[in-house]
Amino acid sequence: MKEPIISNCEKAFLLEAISESRRLDGRGMFDYRDLSIRFGKDYGCCEVSMGQTRVLGQVSCEIQQPKATRPNEGLLHINVGLSPMGAPHFETGRQSISSIQLNRLLEKCIKDSKCIDLESLCIVAEEKVWCIRLDLNILNHEGNLIDCASVAALAALSHFRRPDVELTSEGLIIYEAAVKEPIPLGIKHTPICVSFAIFNKGKNIVVDPSELEERVAEAEFTLGVNGYKELCGVHLSGSTQSGPTIVRQCANKALKRAVSVVALIKETLAKDSELRGSNTERGFVECVRQGTITSHGTPKICLPIKHKLPVETMETNHEDESSCDEVEVIGSGTVELKNSSVLATDTAEQVMEVEEKPKVEEIALSDDEDEVQIL
């Protein structure tokens, strides 16, 4: 399936909003979406969500022969799978541009920057080494896949434990988890990718872009930063002006973000090890209970409209206006309120109805939920 086309008016609307420093989902220009990390039952399984973007990471290991050129180093394979589950235009074959970009950027950030100590994975030089496989699956694509995937990768690798081995005269013994405690991987530094979307010839930079913002942006800039203020990977696609200035601006923000994300990962890891120790239920149970693991909540769009347009047809019910603190005008179109206790719709022909709904998390919107028509 092809990627759905963005209409010109949608693009223009978004660009106009960004030039006024407003984002469609109400965030500030430098606000990130909520980041949550959940670990599964097995070591090395983790699910990360940034707003609605969800990525599942799983680390596994096996014993293999090392590469001929590096006989005493372990192997690390990173694979990002874009399945049609994440977005309808993803194909299972690995040929698409976004999958290559994701894969290569993560490889650069994690493999090429030597984030994992591969020499400690060697068992018998030139014969047996541990081969670590990191598989990331994109569960839902709502923008900023690279950030989410990098957090999932780092969290999964930090969480993973490999079995303990011993080389005896009889051969290699691999101990089960119950017999000998598994060993975590040696992580030398913690690279995190932070993405920025650039609009208006470099004048407006937006952090953690949503899917629409990504597609409309003139350039997307990703920085891989670690806790020691080092850049592990840089990637700019698209075209923007005054490159070095942008790099400087973004680098500082990226560093702050990387530090806070790494702190969150460490915190969640500590909590998880506590839970494991205390034998309570752990894993994805929490997400399933809340019903959030598969639900796709439509973000509510709240736009303060400054100019009052003449109301064409009927009298508006003043009772709703008092509850909507921000939205003023109802010309003819659909408006949705932020505190959704009242849903107001207004069409030119029908008599205005006010529906009172109890506090719901998702409201069925009309098809053009992304567009607010103001006539």
Place this chain on the structure above:
Amino acid sequence: MAGLQLLSEYGLRVDGRRPNELRQIRCKMGVFSQPDGSAYLEQGNTKVLAAVYGPHEVRLNRSKTHHDRAYINCQFSMAVFSTSERKRRPRGDRKSQEMDMNLNQIFESAIRTELYPRSRIDIYLEVLQADGSNFSACVNAATLALIDAGIPLKDYVCSCTSTLAPSQGGAPPTPMVDVNHVEETLGGPGLNMSTLPRLDSVVHLELSGTRLHLSHIDPVAEKASTGAADIMAVLDKAVRGHVAQCLHARELSGQGADA
């Protein structure tokens, strides 16, 4: 190579250059008769060939046509004899796909694609000898080939690499422009920047090699940016020389001076 310093105490690099010196660039346009545009570029010992076909009709993959602009297809390939060891390179692997994708994005930003809706422009690049900055040399060669083909560009696309020599004897690390193979493999970060110099626009930025500390990103990026601007001067001179030569040849053969 133990003991090989990237920057000697006299301030000279392994090939005798100063840190802000580019390698010698030699280029020739119109080397092939079949493609609409072609160019051969040498940047020091890195030798690259570029061929451009287009704009032409999209035949096989109708689904790839855009209704409002041209579809750019770049193919990057390194000849098996290009490196010191003969290496058979599989065409469809991830690294070469990534190069193709980067080139596509660069030229989509640089070519005025809105002038050729529903058409296709193919750019083929072949590295004959790889001595560092292969990607940059390819971008520069492709620019020349596009100009030779007469495809309108927003500006010259110039690409340059820069790296950071480790600090010696207490001095701050020095940024160096236009890395060669030895500097690339010995370690150290390599920043690859492609710009449209006159429009002051950056179309591609990539960091490879080892990690680079944030405090050093500024000088390294500035170095690459000025390197690209210098390369533009060289390319511009070459293009003007080539055009003058063509006009001269036309006059001699009596076809008149009109383009």
